[in-house]
Amino acid sequence: MPTTAISAIGLHKSYGDSVVLDGLDIEVPAGTIFALLGPNGAGKTTTVHILATLISADAGEVRVAGHDLSREPDRVRAAIGVTGQYSAVDQLLTGRENLRMMGRLHHLSAPARRCREAELLERFDLVDAADRIVAAYSGGMRRRLDLAMTLVGSPQVIFLDEPTTGLDPRSRRTMWQMIRELVRDGVTIFLTTQYLEEADRLADRIALLDRGRLVAEGTSEQLKRLVPGGHVRLRFPDVEELDLATRVFPDGSRDDEALTLQVPGGGGVRELRALLDRLADASLEVEELAVHTPDLDDVFLALTGRPENAPGHTENAPGHTEKEGAR
Structure with missing residues (x-):
């Protein structure tokens, strides 16, 4: 390789x-x-x-x-x-028969097929279900068998x-x-x-x-790291505390209904320590603190950025019958 x-x-x-x-x-x-x-x-x-x-x-x-x-x-x-x-x-065959069929397609000898079947049934925890028809398998068992069949060759x-x-x-x-x-x-x-x-x-x-x-x-x-959006979310017990926090962190984004303030920041140790010091210096009472850092969802939305791109939306090219879906 x-x-x-x-x-x-x-x-x-x-x-x-x-x-x-x-x-x-x-x-x-x-x-x-x-x-x-x-x-x-x-x-x-x-x-x-x-x-x-x-x-x-x-x-x-x-x-x-x-x-x-x-x-x-x-x-x-x-x-x-x-x-x-x-x-x-093939849902009408057993798990073992599906593996055997793949072995024949790969031109394995009968002894090699039996050896490979036993190995893969054991590896994918399908030994007990090996001689049941696949139609009776759970979704997870079918996917494991599918992957096992891929590995026959x-x-x-x-x-x-x-x-x-x-x-x-x-x-x-x-x-x-x-x-x-x-x-x-x-x-x-x-x-x-x-x-x-x-x-x-x-x-x-x-x-x-x-x-x-x-x-x-x-x-x-x-x-x-390609996208901004990290912040610390602070929740306060009442509007008075939220008002004071807004003055201490004027760059924050407040939500009066939830009594929260989102303060921009990457959530690193130094940044958190500095934020906690500012809260202590202002004698602010915080009921809850949560750190949000950008995840792949943020990256996906930032770099593609179109509402129709949400997973689950299907859009086929004209004359193209392949379903791209959320692939």
Whole structure:
């Protein structure tokens, strides 16, 4: 496996007059988690489909797992796994039969298939449910089986398109742990998600795509530093205390109904100490103090900034049948 698992330079894709990708550049180091975020219709799923050889780009150069996508598509397919937004499992088969089917598609010998089935059923905690039909599985079990099927061929790179959509919080955290374990084993993960917390928790690097172009890229902390908005929220027992606090902190933003004052600041230790000293010097009584620092939601809204970009809004390009949704 090369040090760079995915390299894309100058990707372009259009559907008629609608430009979906406009000169996209991506580089993903091997053995890391890369998260691609963006508003509805930004081109995230189109990007995944191109990198996974499902559709072709109009222009650009791509290498995946060291293979040129245009010249060696079969080698790329042999090196990758793809788990879509919706489980691609056969609900009329058992979990074991689904894994067996994937083993045959990968041309594994019968002994190798049985070994791989047992290994993956154990790894994904599906041993007890292995011989039940998938229709009886919970949503979390289906997603675990779906990921297990992706691993039958031992891929070097896995594309996960919204892998935890529809899962309850416990199942989502179970999936997060499994994803982390894959990376510890050396697998590279390319992730799209509508859950910004998911990207924050998992990704080594995050890229924000808007209208087919990357508008920001970096670690979670680097992206959060791109936008202002940190503040300390103070709540007071009565209007008199709030009035006095407003005079002490004239740059604050007050809410008379909630009896709160938002004081701009990054929430660092020195800033908090200085703020507490000013409160003490003014003999102000504070009932509650909360620190807010910018999160990925703030970054998302600041850098895309259009109401229609909210997760859940669907906007398809004219003549383009792929549902980008919140991908």
